[in-house]
Amino acid sequence: MTGLMELIRAHADAAGDAPAVASSPGETWSYRDLVSRIDSVADYLVRVGLRPGQRMLFSIRPSPKSIAVVLGTIAAGGSIVFLDPGMGESLFRNRVSSIDPAWIAAESILYSAAAPGPLRYLTRKRGLTLPRLSEIRAHHIRSGCWLPGVPRKAVDVRKLLHTQTAARISPNRDPDTEALVVFTSGTTAEPKAVVHSERSLVAAFRALVERAELGRDSVVHTEQAMIGLPALLAGGTWSIPKHGLLSGVDERGFLRTIGDATHTFVVPARLPKVLRLIESGAATAPRDLRHLLLGGAPVNAGLLRSVRNVLPNVDVMAIYGMTEILPVATVSAADKLAFDGPGDLVGTPVTGVEVRIGDDGELHLRGPNLCTGYLGSDSMTEHASGDLGTVVNGRIVLSGRKKDMFIRGETNIYPGLYEPAISSLPGVDGCAFVAVADTVGDERVTLALVTVDATAFAEASQAVASIVDHAAMPDRIVRVDAIPTSGRSMKPDRTMLARQLERAGLL
Incomplete structure (x- = not known):
């Protein structure tokens, strides 16, 4: 196997003066x-x-x-x-x-x-x-x-x-021994950490090089190592945004330092503010940007349409993956917007990734970029993703989350089955389902909507019935200013949202 250093050293031998890292x-x-x-x-x-x-x-x-x-x-x-x-x-x-x-x-x-x-x-x-x-x-x-x-x-x-x-x-x-450990979740008593080898990392980076079309003329603007390092394997430049003294990169600083970047990565939760800064004239649209990579959370159609309006000449690619195996699949904005079937299209698996559908509909994943396992556990041969879905014409379509499931009466409710479609409604900037146990142990389901104004909230509330199965309809729909998120991927924090709604008397 050709290791990380050998791949980077090859570019130093071939074009030593070419820029590798810029901050x-x-x-x-x-x-x-x-x-x-x-x-x-x-x-x-x-x-x-x-x-x-x-x-x-x-x-x-x-x-x-x-x-x-x-x-x-x-x-x-x-x-x-x-x-x-x-x-x-x-x-x-x-x-x-x-x-x-x-x-x-x-x-x-x-x-x-x-x-x-x-x-x-x-x-x-x-x-x-x-x-x-x-x-x-x-x-x-x-x-x-x-x-x-x-x-x-x-x-x-x-x-x-x-x-x-x-x-x-x-x-x-040894390329198969531990090279990287990343904690993903777990309580204080039972920490959970993903272990990657150099071999699995190289496979992950190569897959991103192929799908993101990275080369020696590419400039990738990101603070994410799993996106920046592939630029180095391709012989391109990793451009690092400016961060604050004790904080991460804010959206203004991100745009101010994007320079001549050809590629950039943004998590969906941050993208609306980036687009608003450009649309309002508070920031300049990146002049050389050709590829916008999105990942770490579901990417809805409404967000993609906003990108198309503000950055019409930029190709958008949504990356589906997880810490255990990244990337799994990718999909272009054009294909995602054209998809009119049920569920969430996340795209074609990258080279070498295999998908097996379990009896309960869960996606089981394996490939050269699969981690070696969890810290302190046996080695892993495939990863049970927790996502429910299927493969249609070679493309993965998600239908929900196995873990993000509410049980009301005799009905299993999967928020991920409906949230992408609801978030794509006009005037809706985000949404999330939460469930709280009632006095008899059943669950009351509330849908929180983030909308541009009260009119959009009223219209979206009426449209929910055309998206959500009758048996899964929320008991209540409420308007909130924002959906709280957690972790590096900024996924909806349903526990925090439930607490906020309870304090506001909205549950």
Whole structure:
């Protein structure tokens, strides 16, 4: 198998001065720069004691430096564990315990914001309580200047980038061993983490290169590593949006730094604000953008029509996948808008992905990009997706979620079967079903609608009856300002929505 480093190094050998990674403000590394610094990181880590299989807890936002550390760690035989310290102290502590990291790479501000002082006061005032990373016994690497709260022996990330020997570093790993760990869900008692090997990652990146039509002239604007790294495998440029001091990338910053990008990735929940900024004139439409990639949540027809109106010359592709196996399938906006059958068309499976339909209608997935399994569990040969659906003429059509199911009386109600169609109604910006148990143990079902005005709400409420089966009709339809979301994929948070509706007296 050709590994990550060999694929990236091939571009450095062929066109070393070509731009590989660019970030705002104004930092650009060529392929020769990137490979040199990856080798430097790997060399440093091996010399100071990193052993194959050791894990590095990683909490540094995307930048040329952080990309070099991630790839250098993998090349040295280590494993990267992406972990958000803002998830809550108890959950974070439990997850750290489950991975037992030998190394921690984090931003200096994260160390400092957890230590007593004004920065901790400010973060807690914003509702964010960060764990004391400095208390974890491990080798510490800091990104940024030293601040109070940073371990005294923490190594400046810049030292890793400039200690390279003259020789190239050969990857020190079996391609089928653990290379990446990503937590997806789970309680504090039972954390759930997906483990990928270098082999499965390369397969995933190659599938995205093929479907997104990435090449050496491509500039991919995203903070998502699973979208940015395929650009490097294709010989293109990964353009990283600007982020705030203690926050992610906002929509204005995203558009302000998009520059000459040919491709970009946006989660559906953020796209309406991006489009409104362009439509209102508050931001300029990207001049060179050819491909808009959407994923992480259902993509409805109404959103696609909005994109077509605001960005008529941009091809839109919706990506269907999950942390366990990404991508699974893709579909163009044209095909999705033309689809008039029941369910949600998510497209044609990528090369190598196989779909098996279980007796209960659940999609079981396998392919070269399948993860090796869950942390601490047996190896995985196929993934039970939790999605219900079928394959029609070679294309996957979803009909709902196995887990997102409400039972009212003798009727099983699958929100995913109806939400895409309801969200595509005129004037509807989003929707979600929630269910709350009543006094006799049955479930009352409420449909929350986000609409542009009261008239659109009234019209959409009437139209629901033409979309939802009679037996599955909600007991109540209410109007809300927004649908709360959770996680990196920003999927509807039904638990939080139910709490909000209950507080507002709408359940």
